[in-house]
Amino acid sequence: MSQQEITLILNAVLALGQVVSANSGGFQGPSIDDFFPASVLFAGTPFALDRVLLVRLFGTAVIIAILWIGSTRLKVVPTRAQAAWEFLMDMPRQGIVYDTLGKKDGDRFMPILLTMFFGTLAWNLTGTIPGLQIASTGLIGQALLMAAIAYVTFIYAGIRKHGTGHFFKNTLWLPGVPIAIKPVIALLEFLSTFIVRPVTLTLRLTMNMVAGHMLLALCFLATNFFFFSVLGNGNALGFLGIGTFAFGIAFTVLELFIGVLQAYIFAILSAIYIQMALADEH
Amino acid sequence: MSHALILAASQGSGSPSVLIPEVPDLVWGSIAFLAILVVLWWKVLPNVTKALDARRDAIQGNIERADAVQDKANALLEQYTAQLADARSEAAAIRDQAREDGKRIVAEHKEQATVEAARVTANAQAQITAERKAAASQLRSEVGSLAIDLASGVIGESLKDDAKATSVVDRFLAELEASEGKAGAQA
Numbered sequence: 026m027s028q029q030e031i032t033l034i035l036n037a038v039l040a041l042g043q044v045v046s047a048n049s050g051g052f053q054g055p056s057i058d059d060f061f062p063a064s065v066l067f068a069g070t071p072f073a074l075d076r077v078l079l080v081r082l083f084g085t086a087v088i089i090a091i092l093w094i095g096s097t098r099l100k101v102v103p104t105r106a107q108a109a110w111e112f113l114m115d116m117p118r119q120g121i122v123y124d125t126l127g128k129k130d131g132d133r134f135m136p137i138l139l140t141m142f143f144g145t146l147a148w149n150l151t152g153t154i155p156g157l158q159i160a161s162t163g164l165i166g167q168a169l170l171m172a173a174i175a176y177v178t179f180i181y182a183g184i185r186k187h188g189t190g191h192f193f194k195n196t197l198w199l200p201g202v203p204i205a206i207k208p209v210i211a212l213l214e215f216l217s218t219f220i221v222r223p224v225t226l227t228l229r230l231t232m233n234m235v236a237g238h239m240l241l242a243l244c245f246l247a248t249n250f251f252f253f254s255v256l257g258n259g260n261a262l263g264f265l266g267i268g269t270f271a272f273g274i275a276f277t278v279l280e281l282f283i284g285v286l287q288a289y290i291f292a293i294l295s296a297i298y299i300q301m302a303l304a305d306e307h
Numbered sequence: 308m309s310h311a312l313i314l315a316a317s318q319g320s321g322s323p324s325v326l327i328p329e330v331p332d333l334v335w336g337s338i339a340f341l342a343i344l345v346v347l348w349w350k351v352l353p354n355v356t357k358a359l360d361a362r363r364d365a366i367q368g369n370i371e372r373a374d375a376v377q378d379k380a381n382a383l384l385e386q387y388t389a390q391l392a393d394a395r396s397e398a399a400a401i402r403d404q405a406r407e408d409g410k411r412i413v414a415e416h417k418e419q420a421t422v423e424a425a426r427v428t429a430n431a432q433a434q435i436t437a438e439r440k441a442a443a444s445q446l447r448s449e450v451g452s453l454a455i456d457l458a459s460g461v462i463g464e465s466l467k468d469d470a471k472a473t474s475v476v477d478r479f480l481a482e483l484e485a486s487e488g489k490a491g492a493q494a
Contacts, residue, residue, distance in 0.1 A: 061323050064331075073331040085339040089346050096351040099358030101365045114355060136348040144343045165325060166332030170340060235325065 052250045055242030060163050060235070080151050081161035088147035117142040117292055125296040126303070130182075134299055137178055141171050142292035145230065149284030152238055153277050160284065163234035165227060168291075172226035175295035176219075183302030192302065222298060226291060233287050237280045244273030451476035 066074040074082075095110040103111060122131040122138050145162060152160030162168055183192035196218055197211040247269040256263025323329060455472050 057325060060325075067331075071330045071334050074335070075331070078331060078335045081335060081339055085342055089343055092343075092351045093346050096354035096358075099354060101358075101362050114351075118355070135352060136344055139347050139352070140340060140344040143347070144340055148339075164328070164332045164336075166328030167336040167339075169328055170333060170336045174340070231325070 052254075053246065055239050055246055057235070057239075059159065059238060059242065077159050077161050077164060080157050080159050081148055081164075081167070083157070084147035084151045084161065085144070088143050092143060117289075121289065121293045121296055125293065125300050130299070130303055134178065134182070134296070137174065138292050138296050138299075141175070141295055142288050145171070145288035145291050146285060149234060149287055150281065152234060152241070152284060153280045158238075158241070160234040160238060162230050162287075163238055165231045168227045168230040171230075171291065171295075172223040175226060175291075175298060176223045178295070179298040179302040182299045186303050195305075196302070222294075226294060230287050230291055233283055237276075237283055240276050241273060241280060244269050244276055248273060447476070447480065450480070454479060 060077055062076045064073040064075045065079070066072075091110075091113075095107070095114075099107060099111075117139055118135070121142060122135050125131070126134060148162045148167060149160050151157040152163070180192075183196065186192070187195055197214045198207065199210055199214065202210050248266045251263045251266030251269060254263075256266065451472070454476060458475075
């Protein structure tokens with residue numbers, strides 16, 4: 026579902042809400058302020074904790090517990106729980122890291138890439154968990170931080186492997202390009218590699234999570250509004266709430282999928298950037 | 308309320324920007340990331356590696372054990388086959404030997420029997436011959452003396468003179484034998 030479609034649906038529902046609410050209280054839609062609630066701890070300091078950040082820490086604690094406890098009980102012959110755990114571990118380990126980087130380089134960058142995957146996974150999935158219902162990756166700081174780590178890591182990997190000069194030459198000065206347009210290509214490559222990559226990594230993750238939250242919140246707030254304000258006032262239009270509720274459930278499933286997918290995409294793109302920096306020739 | 312969510316992002320002077328991170332976001336983001344990184348690096352990944360190694364060793368060990376057992380079984384089978392072949396050839400040798408022995412024993416016995424039979428025959432013949440000779444000589448002396456007694460009685464002439472008597476008897480017997488032979492031939 027594209028951004029335009031989402032916007033269209035939002036506008037339609039909001040407009041409907043406005044029509045209906047002309048004589049009944051008014052519909053309060055979701056807002057970006059959901060991601061910026063008031064601080065509850067250490068307000069005003071760099072360590073200020075609000076609800077979203079508490080959810081982030083909760084997700085962190087849960088994923089650490091799952092990974093740590095699971096890893097201490099590994100048997101040669103797995104139980105069912107262990108098989109599930111191993112599936113969870115194998116997906117990024119084999120599917121992202123080893124398949125992209127190979128065994129040797131894969132082992133070098135395994136901890137960072139797995140942290141990106143599991144962290145993003147945990148922080149994304151809080152968006153659909155009842156009671157939490159906010160994905161803390163919707164705050165741009167987390168995505169920006171990880172994009173910066175990916176950025177530094179792939180540049181480090183390239184420079185370590187080829188030396189500074191060779192790395193930039195490999196990346197920017199492509200072989201097989203006519204010498205006349207080489208500078209232009211180099212400029213484009215520079216933009217694509219060193220500017221666009223971190224920006225897209227950051228924005229793709231954050232905006233997906235923000236949009237997902239808006240969509241879910243809109244569906245459920247609309248359901249609430251239709252049932253308790255509209256239907257409560259005796260207006261039969263309130264039965265539209267059944268539809269919005271169904272959409273809310275469907276989008277919850279979609280959000281679960283997107284949460285996993287974005288974690289996968291973030292980790293595998295970082296792995297691919299490292300792999301490209303390590304590659305000998307383009 | 309006429310603004311949709313995209314507009315909501317840039318709306319309101321009080322609400323923070325979606326695109327500019329706040330300091331606590333970065334701080335807690337770093338802490339959370341580091342916490343996961345440290346646990347993964349120091350605990351989880353070594354444990355996973357260890358478990359996978361143990362599993363590989365176990366599988367490899369099982370395969371090796373199975374191979375060893377297979378080898379052993381193959382060696383035993385070979386040994387048994389060899390033993391069986393040995394036993395077969397030995398049995399065949401024993402059979403051949405027995406057959407030969409049997410033949411030899413039969414031949415020996417046959418020879419012995421032949422020799423024995425010949426000996427018995429020879430003995431019997433010798434005995435017969437001796438008896439015949441004895442009978443003939445006895446007959447001769449008895450018939451001679453009887454005939455002489457008879458003749459001397461008839462002609463009154465003493466034929467006590469041995470030389471004469473003997474020659475007379477001999478002539479008489481020769482004539483007798485000759486006449487007997489003739490009669491035998493005619494009959």
